[in-house]
Amino acid sequence: MTTHPVLIGGEWTASTGTETFQASNPTTAEPLPDLFPVSPWGEIEQAIHAAAEAAKLMRGWPGARFAAFLEKYADRIDARSEELATTANLETALPKDGRLAGIELPRTTNQLRLAAAAAREGTWTTATIDTATNIRAMYGPIGPVVVFGPNNFPFAFNGISGGDFAAAIAAGNPVIAKGHSSHPNTTRIFAEEALQAALETDMPPALVQLIYRCDHADGAKLVSHPMMGATGYTGARSAGLYLKEAADKVGKPIYLELSSINPIFVLPGALEERCQDLAEEFAGSCLMGTGQFCTNPGVVVLPAGEAAEEFIAAVTEKFNSAPVGTLLGEGVQHSMASGIFALQSAGAHVIAGGESGGGSGYSHQNTLLKVDGAKFLADPEGLQTEAFGNCSLLVIAEDIDEMTAIADSLEGNLTGAIYSDTGGCDDDVYDQLAAAVRPHVGRLLNDKMPTGVAVSSAMNHGGPFPATGHPVFTAVGIPASIHRFSMLQCYDNIRPHRLPLALQDQHPGGGMWRLVDGTWSQADV
Amino acid sequence: MTTHPVLIGGEWTASTGTETFQASNPTTAEPLPDLFPVSPWGEIEQAIHAAAEAAKLMRGWPGARFAAFLEKYADRIDARSEELATTANLETALPKDGRLAGIELPRTTNQLRLAAAAAREGTWTTATIDTATNIRAMYGPIGPVVVFGPNNFPFAFNGISGGDFAAAIAAGNPVIAKGHSSHPNTTRIFAEEALQAALETDMPPALVQLIYRCDHADGAKLVSHPMMGATGYTGARSAGLYLKEAADKVGKPIYLELSSINPIFVLPGALEERCQDLAEEFAGSCLMGTGQFCTNPGVVVLPAGEAAEEFIAAVTEKFNSAPVGTLLGEGVQHSMASGIFALQSAGAHVIAGGESGGGSGYSHQNTLLKVDGAKFLADPEGLQTEAFGNCSLLVIAEDIDEMTAIADSLEGNLTGAIYSDTGGCDDDVYDQLAAAVRPHVGRLLNDKMPTGVAVSSAMNHGGPFPATGHPVFTAVGIPASIHRFSMLQCYDNIRPHRLPLALQDQHPGGGMWRLVDGTWSQADV
Incomplete structure (x- = not known):
């Protein structure tokens, strides 16, 4: 049996690693047949470099380009929903029709499409113009993002299709996904569709990359690598804290969802x-x-x-x-x-x-x-x-x-x-x-149980530590969730034609809200 | 010579510590006469408990109350500007009239008044209402904040009068200030006025507290204490990183301004x-x-x-x-x-x-x-x-x-x-x-040198590590700077009369902007 390849730099490539793993069928507690690689550091480093190149290439690209990718990707997921639900059911034992195909898959494509709409419209950037000083600012992409998906939502929080992924792309960043070891085949299908969507929408092929597993030390090196922008992690507290320590040490933002008992x-x-x-x-x-x-x-x-x-x-x-x-x-x-x-x-x-x-x-x-x-x-x-x-x-x-x-x-x-x-x-x-x-x-x-997490602009799927790593941010709820994968970029005395479109005097169109001299506006300055 | 007292729980109290320090006159390199205490842990812990009580008491208070304090405080600073400039000049050698009285003091009171206006108006809370799901959210206070001020701006970045202080109060939090050891007498004058302003505006006396110095280990205990909300720190990189490690370990937000070579x-x-x-x-x-x-x-x-x-x-x-x-x-x-x-x-x-x-x-x-x-x-x-x-x-x-x-x-x-x-x-x-x-x-x-940092709504006084600890946030520029000392608070299915005023259907008044179903609005829902 051959080992599944990883997706690096737009190519499905045989892993250079020698270790492999198999997922299990939870219903039988028996291993599933497919072999997936544990990626060694050299391979991860390749992905980082490819992502950094992609990030460089995409600097200044309008949100509409990321929106086009996200929408194409959502359509491609819809077209393969049956196979996704069957595969995820085998790997997670979550009910195929009621939960996976019926609820989680539509939620996932909805999230991708909402993120697309937010990227295209641009209000999430909080474009702020102070005419008295001619200082202007907006949130822009932070650089390559790695997303570690959890076990419990193989679609809606998957590293290559979930909320963190959608937010990171909407902010204009390439994503390296670290699939969860419990549902690698599900993740592989997403990655196939993400790559095709990237190619069909003229994105850099390294916009989306995938590794299935790496050892803890390499995970720490990944989240703290100088070329990386930020990390999204949903999963066990111990592994999350290990990554957090590495990222914190070098000041790389890491957004964690760790544990919660929801009293x-x-x-x-x-x-x-x-x-x-x-x-x-x-x-x-x-x-x-x-x-x-x-x-x-x-x-x-x-x-x-x-x-x-x-x-x-x-x-x-x-x-x-x-x-x-x-x-x-x-x-x-x-x-x-x-x-x-x-x-x-x-x-x-x-x-x-x-x-x-x-x-x-x-x-x-x-x-x-x-x-x-x-x-x-x-x-x-x-x-x-x-x-x-x-x-x-x-x-x-x-x-x-x-x-x-x-x-x-x-x-x-x-x-x-x-x-x-x-x-x-x-x-x-x-x-x-x-x-x-x-x-x-x-x-x-x-008077309501917390188990429903509506995809709402006012949702906060976040909270104080140890529920998450920082109580200002939410993992669900567009546009707020996008901010996590951005940085604040200010322009001081920049000549008008050199400003990003969103910060020029003329309104960029598309209904974007801008904060002009303290007033939210959809008009020219 | 007696040692200056510290300000804990609304009282100027003799420090229980035995160690003292003196500032120097930089122009003569001679020590200045006043003795200031190094606060031992027990004293710091008292301040933390008093701040936590104050935070509890102030939960749900409208922004207007914090605005009233900030404005009263700014007025009191103005009234004592001559003494502040003279004292700061002695402790820092910064020019008294041109720089301290002429530029930095007006900047400081301007920041306090802008923070007051933002607290009263409330747009900084990003009140977000999703009518379809009846989910509502806004940024609210995070809890007691400790602010470590730097040496180079004895007014505008002072732990008890500067930008971090103003932002932390505007968000609705009590502040424990850790004065910089190079200008303790300047800091003391501010603290006297801050306390009076708090008393005159019916705030809890522990709204503002002051210690002058503590050892590094106690600083680390302070920023990571379970009752603390967040930390603002401007200063040397090594001390900042030491505090960051302690705060990060327990997931307490810490906002740092560490170093920058400004190419x-x-x-x-x-x-x-x-x-x-x-x-x-x-x-x-x-x-x-x-x-x-x-x-x-x-x-x-x-x-x-x-x-x-x-x-x-x-x-x-x-x-x-x-x-x-x-x-x-x-x-x-x-x-x-x-x-x-x-x-x-x-x-x-x-x-x-x-x-x-x-x-x-x-x-x-x-x-x-x-x-x-x-x-x-x-x-x-x-x-x-x-x-x-x-x-x-x-x-x-x-x-x-x-x-x-x-x-x-x-x-x-x-x-x-x-x-x-x-x-x-x-x-x-x-x-x-x-x-x-x-x-x-x-x-x-x-075509402009970076040394002027305008107090502008579009200013970003922030940047990627090691300039600061997190590239999403700015230390100057209201309202964005206020977010650092807040947490996102969502209300799901909460009965209308139990909602904060800012999230009720009826507009709370004062020109606040709210994001209602994706549209910025100043009207009722």
Whole structure:
């Protein structure tokens, strides 16, 4: 069996490496037949140089050229959607029709097309003109970007088709994708289409490159290489922190999405009012996709009392009776088990599930743990251990003040949700709790589970560390997500004909908004 | 002699530390009489806790409250401007009337008032409303900010009155200022006025706190403390990188301005056209303020030839004949000498000055070094050593391609300038060179020296590492500078009355711009 080639400098090239790996079929826990290479440093360096050349060539190109590529690519993905869904299903065990073909693939092409529209229109650049001083500024491309995709969204967050990829290209950068080892064949199909789209739209062939795997040290060299602009990484915390250290040392921006337990706070009125509904809503959100969402609710904080007991009983019943899904891979199964063990060691008790297995292939019983508020506050760090998967921890607090103290003790999260009575009876305690939760989460929700991450201009899929690496930025939500792969470029006393079109007196067209002397405008200066 | 107290939690408190320090009068190189404390960790921790309490209290406060403080503070500074200028002159040797009272103080109060206007108006929050999904987002305060001020702008970049301070407050955060050890008495006066302004405008007394000095390890603990939001640092690269490592490790944003050599490229036509004028313009910019500006032109790249020789001769003459200014302190004198030594070790030759001394007190001769392009390209890192002060390196390149290669080899800088013929004869080479310079600098200039940093909405006082820590952000230029001390806060399905005013359907007033369904608007939703 031959080893799949890598995509470097516009060519599908046999890897110079000797190590290979295979993905697994999570449903059978058996390896899949295809062999993929582990790229050695020399090959990665080639990709960096090719990307740097491409970045140089594209300097000053209008957003419309990147838009044309993104749109062509989205069309080509659509045309191959059946094969993508079949392949991803085999590699991830995610449901082919409902999830992959039905939801994630349209989301992915939608993201690419929204990024295209943003690149063409140009408002994301925040073109700013100060006529009094003749100083002008805008965000421009930062240089070659490497995107490390995660295991849990083989399409929508894939290094070569997901949100980071779309944002990096929309900003005008070439991308080196590091595919996730759990779904290399899916990634390969994307790369084939991305290359074709690049060629058909007259982009440099090194606009998109792909390696499947490299060792950790080479990953660190990649993200900190002088020719690289920035990094997008979604994945495990330990590997992400290793890359972060390397990138930080040389001042290269690295945008990370690492971990989040997405706390849910249920206020007394809500619990009294609709305990059974809440149990159903929570169990549905937590077990959906076998719990493998970055925004999966991993902690629920409830006020002690009869209603809480009823909620616990209802959720326990649902966790025990719901089918056990297949996890994305062996690594997920292991880390879920070790997360649960860490929670137990910190004082939580298993009240449902708790054992590995129970489903086809890689799996772990739907697991519910419980701890009281005082114990949580005695070891907030240990009891905020993420157990990624179909698992959650119920925290039973004495009262609203203890709930608030728990909120104060939170690490950074992508989301935090507060459930309240549909009338106004929770309003006072809501204010107290929301003020405590707000600084710790990127997205605050009311009466809604966090597992849906709408592609919205106002979405924040970000949050304080360790949820991400920097709380100013979001990974979802165009145009804000594009800024991550840009740098601020100011023009001082530059002769008019040498200015980028977006900063010239004449409006560049296409409906772009510019901040002229403090006023947002779509007109000439 | 008693030791000056520190400002913690709204009280001027005797420091619990036993170590003290004194500033020097740079003109005499003699210590000034006042004793200032080195704050021990316990004291710093008190400040952190007080700041965290203040941040909690201020959650959700409208921008107008912070604006009122900033304006009151600016007024109080104006009222004490004579004393501030006298004190700062004694501590820094910067000219009292021309520079301190005449330029830097009005700039400082202007920055505070512009930040106030931005806080009140609110457009900086980028309030974004997506009506289709009912998701809304805005930038909000990040939490307590510590600002480390530099030595070279005792007013405009002071930790308790400068641009970072103004931006951090405008974003709604309390500030712990770490004054620079070279001008503690100046800083003390600011702190007195800041506290009074806070009390008069009903802000928490811990809105502004001040310590004068701490050891490096405690500085690292401060920037990485769980209760801290972010750090602003302007100063020496080594100390900045030490703090950055500590902050990065725990994912706390740290905004750094570290070093910049601000390259000037003179194109052949410009050199032919106005060689003498350029020599005068350059020498004036480089020696102004004894070269102690972050944007001081530290490298000039010229095409070899007769005109270059004439330029070199003219600049040499000016450097030899210009009076030698006083440096800010002994540290500056030492680091300038060691910077010059490093440049010589890397192959540059001194063609003017070169020795310490020559002026009153701390000083170093106006120094010019020269190296040819090939040698520069053989050791670009060594020849980009910053020699902060009245010093610059002339690089004589073979031709425009070598000038471009030099541009390609640049580290990150705050600025880069290109001088070109006033006609069009440099246009072709301009394009080539500008494309190479652009990715390495935050602000690109034409036919203008970089030493003026206008307070403009379009200013970028930032740039790629090692000029700063992150190329998306600017330290000067409101509203962009405010974003550094914020986090993105999204509201998903939040009941209307619980939303921040800026995100409610009804426009909050005051002319705020909001991004509603992709359109910038000042109207109700």
